[in-house]
Amino acid sequence: MIAPVFILCTIFHYIPLPGIALAFADFRISGFKEWVGFKNFQYIFNLNFFWDAFRNNWVFILLRYIFIFPSPVIFAILLNEIRSKIFKKAIQTISTLPHFISWVVIAGIFISILSPKTGYVNYAIQALGGKPIYFLSKPKLFPFLFTLMSIWKEVGYSAIIYLAALSGIDPELYEAAIIDGANRWKQTLYITLPGIKGTILVMFILSFAGIMGGLFEPIFVLKNPMIEETAEVLDTYIYDIGLVKAKYSLATAVGLFKSVISLVFVMAANVFSKLLTEDKKSIF
Amino acid sequence: MxxxxxxxxxxxxxxxxxxxxxxxxxxxxxxxxxxxxxxxxxxxxxxxxxxxxxxxLVFYQMIINDRAIYRTFLNSAYITVVGTALSVFLNAMGAYALARRDLPGNRFFIYYLVILPMLFSGGLIPTYLVVKSLGLIDKLAALIIPALVSGWNMALIRNYYWSIPPSLSESARIDGAEEFTVFFRIILPLSKPVIAAIALFTGVGFWNTFFSAVIYINSPQKYTFPVKLRELILVQYDMQRQFTEALQLRQMQGSGDDLLLASLTQEGLSGAIIVVSMLPIIIVYPYLQKYFTKGIMVGSLKG
Known part of the structure; x- marks a missing residue:
């Protein structure tokens, strides 16, 4: 009964693995030419485009940890303070939905509302007497805009796990704190946050596993030539040199470089997990 | 108080x-x-x-009347239905074997199917070359077959199987039932909630198929709906750019209105496609919502 999944997994997961060797070969559409050792790596490490994509990639990751990662924690804590059950439920319903909508559609929505002449945002700016801004043509703005869109799309869904953790905190702790005269802020600081500390840590460690990924689709659909200098990331770069320009070996080399970095992070996550969790859990 | x-x-x-x-x-x-x-x-x-x-409703009529557009809708619908049915069935069956801790090689299969695929992947080009050598390029099957196995879903289904009392399947086996019979007659009917949840998530995934379609599909008549939308977005982008340039050059008289009109028409059509692609998700959303808290919470891979 395991045979079908075993065969499929072997074909699409394990058979491609030796293909990584292409990173050390000269392989084109016409076929295999010769082994070249580390020449492909030397070549890409001398390309400015590669380092641009590499740097941009880290800008997006950095912004992810500064803004996107904490956003559902704050969202969940604030939402937990809402007293009205109906309001809470409504906010949760609305904010979780975008997670299931594909990035293409989300990009379509944002390109529409940010359009320089016909977009809602620019209507508002013009109504207030300002000049229209073509938001998606500004390279410096793009990483932040992208971060905002990611929060817009994912904050509600990511908050679910924190909301679940919050509902697990013993209400007696709050009652005791109120009797001791702690206000809401103090309660948040000394009961709520320590109560979900474990969940935050687990999510933080797990996030390392996909640190280099998750950018292809959103960037690919939002990218345009005007913002390429800050929007190109490793994944879109691999697609570009590999499938558009058909330089298979170079693209595989960039992919391997990316995988090695990811793997280092996964290993680091595992070490952290063992060090920091009480029962010395490994994440595998 | x-x-x-x-x-x-x-x-x-x-x-x-x-x-x-x-x-x-x-x-x-x-x-x-x-x-x-x-x-x-x-x-x-x-x-x-x-x-x-x-x-x-003119923009929606444009979708219905334009074969190039509604074909892509049908393509997405097709891969969603076929892909979800196959994927759920295969993963549910695989999970049954994974749930049997008494079988030899159980640990091996868990590493082989669930854990290692999360850690290593051949990457874009090697996977592309395998799909190509199987002759799947530019076929809708390329969007379904490589995406069928999900270690994560198997792990979730397996955890659910563990909550079913083992005495049920044991007594069936004593009565001489084969493993297939136990799976189809006892385990599967008792696992409806988890199967429904996994089916919904898998379905949303197939409906949103974009990346693999960009990679494996070349002919426009085989595009998925999101890829078609992306094509229209690019046109929209181009118009916005032209528009901004025209604005900067202050050549807005005459041709400006044409451009604005074209751009707005484009936006209306993209808008209609956006609405149509969101619709199925909004329809299943109440059911999804019922499950996703559980789906996230039972994510333990330990075993």
């Missing part, structure tokens, strides 16, 4: 206001796109209203 202090009252007002604004930030963009798709009054005064000025 204790009396609330002034600070708390202020906080409550702030908090409710914050979430109201947040909800509006989520809703307004979607409602605006909906309005764009239903409005044919194209040029006129700036309007922040979210109601169409001249209601029309």
């Amino acid at each position: 204790l009396k609330r202090s002034r600070g708390e009252k202020i906080f409550n007002v702030f908090n409710v206001t914050f979430f109201t604004i947040f909800a509006m930030m989520l809703l307004v963009p979607v409602l605006y796109v909906l309005k764009q798709s239903l409005d044919i009054e194209r040029i006129g005064e700036l309007s922040l209203s979210l109601f169409p000025r001249k209601f029309s």
Whole structure:
């Protein structure tokens, strides 16, 4: 009964693995030419485009940890303070939905509302007497805009796990704190946050596993030539040199470089997990 | 109940206001796109209203009448139905074997199917070359077959199987039932909730198929709906760029209005496609919502 999944997994997961060797070969559409050792790596490490994509990639990751990662924690804590059950439920319903909508559609929505002449945002700016801004043509703005869109799309869904953790905190702790005269802020600081500390840590460690990924689709659909200098990331770069320009070996080399970095992070996550969790859990 | 202090009252007002604004930030963009798709009054005064000025379904008719567009819708529908059915069935069956800790090689299969695929992958080009050598390029099957196995889903289903009392399948085996019979007659019918949940998530995934379609599909008649949308977005981008350039060059007389009209028409059509692609997800959303808290929470891979 395991045979079908075993065969499929072997074909699409394990058979491609030796293909990584292409990173050390000269392989084109016409076929295999010769082994070249580390020449492909030397070549890409001398390309400015590669380092641009590499740097941009880290800008997006950095912004992810500064803004996107904490956003559902704050969202969940604030939402937990809402007293009205109906309001809470409504906010949760609305904010979780975008997670299931594909990035293409989300990009379509944002390109529409940010359009320089016909977009809602620019209507508002013009109504207030300002000049229209073509938001998606500004390279410096793009990483932040992208971060905002990611929060817009994912904050509600990511908050679910924190909301679940919050509902697990013993209400007696709050009652005791109120009797001791702690206000809401103090309660948040000394009961709520320590109560979900474990969940935050687990999510933080797990996030390392996909640190280099998750950018292809959103960037690919939002990218345009005007913002390429800050929007190109490793994944879109691999697609570009590999499938558009058909330089298979170079693209595989960039992919391997990316995988090695990811793997280092996964290993680091595992070490952290063992060090920091009480029962010395490994994440595998 | 204790009396609330002034600070708390202020906080409550702030908090409710914050979430109201947040909800509006989520809703307004979607409602605006909906309005764009239903409005044919194209040029006129700036309007922040979210109601169409001249209601029309013309952009939706364009989708229905344009074979190039509705074909892509049917392609997405096809891979969603076939892909979900196959994927759920195969993963549920695989999970049954994974759940049997008494079988030899159980640990091996868990590493082989669930854990290692999460850690290593051949990457874009090697996977592409395998799909190519199987002759799947430019076939809808390329969007289904490589995406069928999901170690994560198998792990979730397996965890659910563990909650079924083992005595049920044991007694069936004593009565001489084969493993297939135990799976189809006992385990599967008892696992409806987890199967439904996994089917919904898998279905949403197939409906949103974009990346693999960009990679494996070349002919426009085999595009998925999101890829078609992306094509229209690119046209829209191009128009926005032209428009901005025209604006900068102050050549807005004459040709400017044409460009604006074209751009708005494009936006109406994209809007309609956006609405149509969101519709199936909004329809299944209440059911998804019922499951996703559980789906996230039972994510333990230990075993």
